[in-house]
Amino acid sequence: MEEFVLSEELVKLQEENYYLKTLANLREADLIQINRELQSCLEKVEEDPQNIFNAQLFARLKNSTKKFSTLQSPQISQLINIIITGLATECENTSGDFQANDDQTFDSHRRALNMWSFLLGWATYLAENKAQSKQNQKENEEFASRSGRRGKERNRESSQWNWDEQRKATLTVMVNVLKLNLESIWVIKQELETFVGIFTKTVFLILESPPNIKDQSTKMLLFEILAISTKNHKQNFAIKTSILQHLRYYEHMPEPTAELLGYLHSEYTYTQLTDDILMEIGDADLSVQDKTGPKQFSKFLVRLSEVAANLVLRQLVHVMKHMDSPVGPMRVAVIEITGNLIEHLANKDEQTESDKETLNNLFNILKQRSLDLNGFVRSKVMQACIKLCDIKAKFPKTRQHLVDRAIQCLKDKSVNVRKYAIQALAKFIRTHPFGMVYGGELRSQPWKDGLAKINEDSESIEPPEELSHITQESPNSPSPSLFADAQSSRPSSPSPLSSNISPEYYTKLNLTKRYYADALRFIESLSTAIPTLLQLLDSINKSEVIETMEFFVAAYQYKLDRAEEGLTKMLHLIWSRETDEGKSVKKKLIECYQNVYISTEEGATKMESVEQTVRNFVRLADTTSVAKLTSLEELFSTMMSTRLISPEVIERLWTVYAASNSQTSAKERRGAIMVLASLAKAKKEIISEKLNVLRNIGLSSPGRQDLVLARYTCIALQRLAGEAKIKGKSSPRDESTRLPLSHPIFEDLRNILEIQTDSNQWYPLAEQVINAIYVLCNNPDILCGEIIKQKTIFVFKLDDDSFRDELSTSEPVTVNTTQLSQLLFIVGHVTLKQLVHLETIEAEWKRRKQSGEAKDKNHVEDELDQIVGTTEDEFSELITQIREYELLYGSNSLLAEFGGLVAKICANRKIFNDKMLQFSATLALAKFMCVSSQYCETYLPLLFNVLEKSNDDTLRCNIIIALGDLVVLFNNIIDPEINVLYELLADESLEIKRNALMVLTHLILNGMIKTKGQLGEMAKCVADENSRISNLAGQFFTELAKKENAVYNNLPDIISNLSRGENAVDEESFKRIMKFLFRFIEKDKHSENVIEKLCQRFKNLDDKRQWRDIAYCLSQLQYKHDGSVRRLVEGFPNYQDKLKDTDVHKHFVEIVNKLKARKEQSTEMKQFVEEYETKVNEAHNKT
Template sequence: MEEFALSEELEKLQEENYYLKTLANLREADLIQISRELQSCLEKVEEDPQNIFNTQLFARLKSITKKFSNLKPPQISQLINIIITGLATECENTSGDLQANDDQTFDSHRQALNMWSFLLGWATYLAENKAQSKQNQKETGEFTSRSGRRGKERNNEPSQWNWDEQRKATLTVMVNVLKLNLESIWVMKQELETFVGIFTKTVFLILESPLNIKDQSTKMHLFEILAISTKNYKQTFAIKTSILQHLRYYEHMPEPTAELLGYLHNKYTYTQLTDDILMEIGDADLSVQDKTGPKQFSKFLVRLSEVAASLVLRQLVHVMKHMDSPVGPMRVAVIEITGNLIEHLANRDEQTESDKETLNNLFNILKQRSLDLNGFVRAKVMQACIKICDLKAKFPKARQHLVDRAIQCLKDKSVIVRKYAIQALAKFIRTHPFGMVYGGELRSQPWKDGLAKINEDSSSIEPPEELSHITQESPPSSPLADAQSSRPSSPSPISSNVSPEYYEKLNLTKRYYADALRFIESLSTAIPTLFQLLDSINKSEVIETMEFFVAAYQYKLDRAEEGLTKMLHLIWSRETDEGKSVKKKLIECYQNVYISTGEGAAEIERVEQTVRNLVRLADTTSVAKLTSLEELFSTMMSTELISPEVIERLWTVYAASNSQTSAKERRGAMMVLASLAKAKKEIISEKLNVLRNIGLSSAGRQDLVLARYTCIALQRLAGEAKIKGSPRDESTRLPVSHPIFEDLRNILEIHTNSNQWYPLAEQAINAIYVLCNNPDILCGEIIKQKTIFVFKLDDDSFRDEPSTSEPVTVNTTQLSQLLFIVGHVTLKQLVHLETIEAEWKRRKQSGETKDKNHVEDELDQIVGTTEDEFSEMITQIREYELLYGANSLLGEFGGLVAKICANRKVFNDNMLQFSATLALAKFMCVSSQYCETYLPLLFNVLEKSNDDTLRCNIIIALGDLVVLFNNIIDPEINVLYELLADESLEIKRNALMVLTHLILNGMIKTRGQLGEMAKCVADENSRISNLAGQFFTELAKKENAVYNNLPDIISNLSRGENAVDEDSFKRIMKFLFRFIEKDKHSENVIEKLCQRFKNLDDKRQWRDIAYCLSQLQYKHDGSVRRLVEGFPNYQDKLQDTDVLKHFREIVNKLKARKEQSTEMKQFIEEYEAKVKACEVTS
């Protein structure tokens, strides 16, 4: 038999036209003949696999394999089955002869194995390519998109070839062959390497498809073949080369490759291949331009550190070479690897000194790289911290350093870094190592007291002689003991009558307390920054900050509850997908903290705890946050998070006697119930008698705050409005004779000097107007009776007294209360008229039959039934009847309130002035005539008053007046803008909020005043700057709003008496220029700014304009051309160092642009040369 030259045959196979002499003996189209030939071959193979030596048999199999692409599925399956059978049988026979050491048969076995393996490798290659081609066609839809009969036939053709199963059989036989003692059969190593190479190349071919390695059995066979080839047959170099190539070019390969190396290590304890690969990657010169290598290598290294961390540790020096790589993904990978290695070392049962040193170095890497220039690297450091927190070993010393780094990262410019820093801090809290004392709570005071007591005890103890040689510098025995390395300094020895054990325990305890306090104090420094992050425009970090405060509250960290309170405004998050997630998270946080408490306790105990939490929350929430808290409670009620048992218990608290509950608890219970009733008014309607007997009875008279919340609860009976000004259900209105109104009237007529009466009166009047079917009649009677009481009149002289010239002495408190009632009734009557109009129109549109006794029907008879006629009639009533009508009750007070406001020195009672001014502003909302007459007076009070609360109310009133009487107020609108520079923070904030509302809703036009709003962006107070930032963010959503006003803003901020300092100017411009996104806008802004240089001599303005130009992005060629075209306008200005600096920045931006044409590159280079020439001159 002629020797089969495997190497030569493999080389020939690479040729496109692999020549076979016997090919002519097979007819291509005769598939029946091929099937017969295959059957004949199978019979001979089953008889003896060494029949392959028969030249004709071998030639036939090669010929049929050559025709692989023309075979039908059954024939392909038959061909591969023959080859597998032949090789498997030959393998079994060879194994038997090897065991018998029958060396006479080795040559024939070698020859047969060569021939069968050649055929199997070739057939596998063809089968794999065919299967991959079919998969590609399936993914691209080629089969289903083909038209015509041929396509349909192929689609419907039954498949009788299952390559997935035959692939497993192929790999199984390959594994069995490689497990033979092949070195006994092959004398020449080179020939053996060629033989084994058939199998390894087949493996790498199969690995090219990600689908193949999804099957666990297939993957294990592939790993086994490579592992045996590497360990037993010295294929390390060839396999390393193939692995590195596959890593670069196949996206799915990093993870399987790492798992292969782990498999090789775990089963065969072979590490050379891994070492070589890691050294190769470590020495690789990767560049930013390489888009695949770094990404693939980083995935591989990370996965390897997860499945075989010890292998990475062996070559850590090479891996760490990429710590300073210019390629970001590699540095990110190194950080993740660092975290995995720390986890691996921490979980070892015993740690050597080398392990401890490695751990210290790894922690140092994390600390250093928290300052990396790449934001993703810094973020990965924070993620590593999160992972380390879950370890059983706590590493107190290193942990504290990481906490400090995380706190620094809260102010990072990158959102993703801040997000993971917040996550890390929350994780540090939840996994802190100080749970042995105080139940793990982190309230600082107990820890301070405990440390003080320990210091007191230790100061009276002298170290025992046995420990006198120990110093503070003694190194800890393990990473877990680094908290034990400190010793007390300078003790004041009084007694040495203690054991060494007690002394050591005392010192450890002292260190424990000191470490805990440092941890607590570090977290405390982060709280103010976290408060600010609750207002971030990035919702993901807002959600993480909320989660932090929940964790902080659960562990009783100082100011944690303050953080929960500051979260309340997030209930108003916009109804976008992101907004919903914030709102949902807020509800979840409050549910976890205040409702889902007492897990494992009895139901009654959980209800009690929930009620206590809700009542305390309502009682401690500031007035500014109460509206948000009400909305939160209402939302929780609508989502059924508040159980009926909790509601019933709240009523019990409200109705309890003074001996059973405190005033605060009763108030809190009513606040919560009133809030919940916004979502379900039956909560109140079913307990109306309880409200009357408690809040509107003697208890309410003694506690005006309780009465006020009772009045708020009553308003819930009207439900929420369907449309503005219209109640949800008209049937909830009650007749004037209903006893509830007598209770409300009595509450209003309480004789008291308490300032709590005013908010009570406001809510009582509100309740009357939403519940009474004739609120004007009832309130008119209340005003009359109050006036008679204040001025000591009788019914007959009521109309004459307010206008008499004779002096009258009255109680200022009672007069103040009267004016407050008059003012608020005036405003509510205006709203009532709007309600009547809206309800009338609604009924007209719906064709609803109205009650013939209702006021709308009376009005129909008077003015007709058209909408315009009705609206005109309502306007006439408001404008001329409420204040100027012949029988107007309210009009009797119009002159009085103006007189009091105008004579502040005569009427110098602060509360009287407050009530009169509010009444004046409310009167002005009713009539344009009254508004125009007394507007100068209102402005005078705004300017002269020292009461910030009063001034804030005037500002809010001015906002309403702009909406109602724009033509009167608009000419004086600058007054509001001037208040943005007021010394009072509250005045500034209210002015900013009112202007924001008016501008964004299109109620006023801006005429160059936006510069004043822009100044607030750089305000020292974060609340003001955040509000201003939100304003411009919303304004930018309107068509070209920021762009159109930008020139005026720059002028306002850069020159004149009101110009801001340069640092503030830069801060403002940096913020505003991010809204200039359109290419055309950028071009126009550049052109206008360059023109401004032309006639400027002020160097400050040079610098300002240059800075503005540096804030643009120059993404479009047109922007670059505008800049260069304007060069003559600013060429001489480049002599200024700061101006030149800004233009250097611009040049760097131009050079960094991506995908530039050759022409544009040359254009930019020429411009750079011009700038450099000016630099030399300068």
């Protein structure tokens, strides 16, 4: 046959119609003929691989390969097997001749290897394409296989060809060929490069498909081919070029490429290829417009620093060229690489001086990059800190700098930076290096005491002569090695001092002193972060809230000061809304409290764990503030419903509650019943099964002696009614839980209410006694009426038969004020509960009517049914009549006797000047007003007068809350006076301001009042000095913004309210408020309209303050669309003359910078913006 020239044949192969001259006149054989020809080829190849020189044989193999796509699976498998066999056998023969030094055969071996390798490369290319096509059509083939016999046959045929296994065989024979001493056979360098190129190109072709490198054995064969080609056959340049191309264009290539270079270094000790690639990347001029290169290179560099850090360190100067790259992903990669290199150097068994210097430089990079302009880069610095916490070496001096930087990042504007900074601080706590003392706890006082004692000891001794020349280092900056020595050799306590102090002891003493000083600095740094972290618990971003919760768990576990304050503040998060996105805040809160308070100590018995859990729960309940108790109840209830509380814990809580005074304290007993009451919200059987215990403890002698215990016992009793069924306006209770009036529990409740005491704890107890009666008793109005009657007779010393007549003529001035105060408290609360009771009756009656249930046996409802029949409207009208005219004005109403009395006491505060009497009377007045619109309208001026004149903030707060209820009940009466609530937002008292804000928030967000230009007063609270007020205001506007156009519609009025007139705020506050509000203007149309209106405002303004305010507002918009830009430019005549003001001009310069920074602008728009910038500057410079 004619001479086979590999390079020429490869060129021909690139042609679309590769011409097979020998077979030009042959017809396509059928399957049987192809099988026969392939079998004949195999026999000849097995006989001698150099039979490939036979023109007919070679032509048949080329012809079969050419028809690869039309062959069936058995023929494909057979063809590839022939080529592999031929090349493998030729490789073995060549190796044998090498060993025999038979160089006369080299020409024939070279020719045969060329021909077989050519066929193998070609067949592999076709097989890879077919395999990829098969992968892409897999779903269609599976569908076809289910649709009939034809599909099944195709599926069966395809299964006969296993390219995955043949690919491994192909790569194995390539490896064996490349291991030959090819330089002895190919004396011409270019021909050798062409030959080796067949294999390297095949490798890169296989690497292009992600599934191929998931198989470890295949990947290692690919790596070995490239490694041998690079090192043994000097293919460095070609492989480097291919690697860089593949890195750019194949998304999956960065990680395998890094692993390849690591393999080349570890197995072949070859680094030149890595050096060249790193230098090439280091010198690459990457731009922001390049969307793939930087991303791919960054992944590659990071992975390389993980698998072969030494290689990166060799070319660190080139890698660090991208530290200030304008391309974000490359700067991020530098941070990750820095962290990996620090970890690598820190974990070395022995560090050279060069290593230490490099480490110091790398840490400096982290510190510098923590100030990067790109938030993502700054967040990567925090992530690097988190990772570095796990390394064995702690680097105390540098570690403290990183802690300080993380604390500063808690106030970063980027949510991601803050989130990872919180994570980092939690990690710093969990991995702190001060575990040799105090069990690793970080409570500051023991460390301060310890350092004071060490300082006292060190001051009273003289250093040994041999150490006297040594200058002591600052205790705040020990070296890593000394720090490690201090941990391993710290003296447990200084020995008695003497004049003979050994150098060893003196050194240890100084190291211990440094150890304590470093620990205290760490603790104090974390303590400075606590206030900010407490604020972050109120963040609107869920992820940083969750991370902050995790921080406080870590801080609590290590006993950091104020950690428990964070756990307590977290309680309100139990009301967070559940979402489907990731982990909910509520679930995280439960997890945190479970980890902290439910004991699972290693080595503890079950009973010991139960005992510790109960102690934790009781202490938690006892130390939680009144404001947080509702949240704690909900938390315990939720934990109970999710089965986190074991029966053993519940039983042990009952044991604590029922224990004698000698066995338990009052606080423990109170805490136990508080927890039990909370748990019973989820499972009322907890209470129903222990009713006698409650009577014998909380409602008997122990309860009489401890009114707080009695109060929580009454709360627990209310759980017997079960959770309310939210339906309609009210929440009717399950009637089956109501008890008859004759039940002994009501006698107990009545007796506990009639205790003679001056304690202020009686009032919250009385409230819960009445609540319990109304949820449990079949006839609560009868029982409470009797209680009021007897209390009235006792207070006014009246006759039982004629007490009503005598009451109307009695002078309250002559009675005991405490007893009168208690009476009015009972009357007021019973009035309110009777109102709720009527609503419950109405809702229950309607429910039964709708469900077709039989009438209730309760005689009250029976009588009502008999009076009004079955008409729903008539029944509702009757209930309204009872509320309006019977409860407070009916001739037979007991409550009616007190309407005038409470008003008289409230109106004559100088005469009735007892604080608790005024408190009870005012509360009763407000509750009476909730019942009847007539009474409300009559006494509303009196209520406002008390609100204005009273010095008691607690009383005023209660009035504010009552006004919120009155707005809902009688909007037409209260709405004209609603400005009173807005005016309270400027009150000097923080509590008054907070309550007014909360009430208004509730009313506005629930659509109970319409804002009429008063939102400016709410907006002022955004800039309030108190974080609680500003956070509440921020939450209000965040929720308001969810209502369509709410902030947008009110924005003009808010700006006017804040910028001019008597109620205007200072400029800094105005900016803070506007910066917050303008982030809710997101729609393009809204932005355009706001710009137009603001520009028009400039027209007739002479006040420079208002110029600056409007200019600032304009600077807060985003100008994302061309329409916004055009509106701004169209309004130029309105503000042209105002640009002479420096501050106004500054704000417009900021706007221009925003316009110029917009992405994907047309050339026309860019020119438009440049012209506008010129006009702005000219107007400013005009004199």
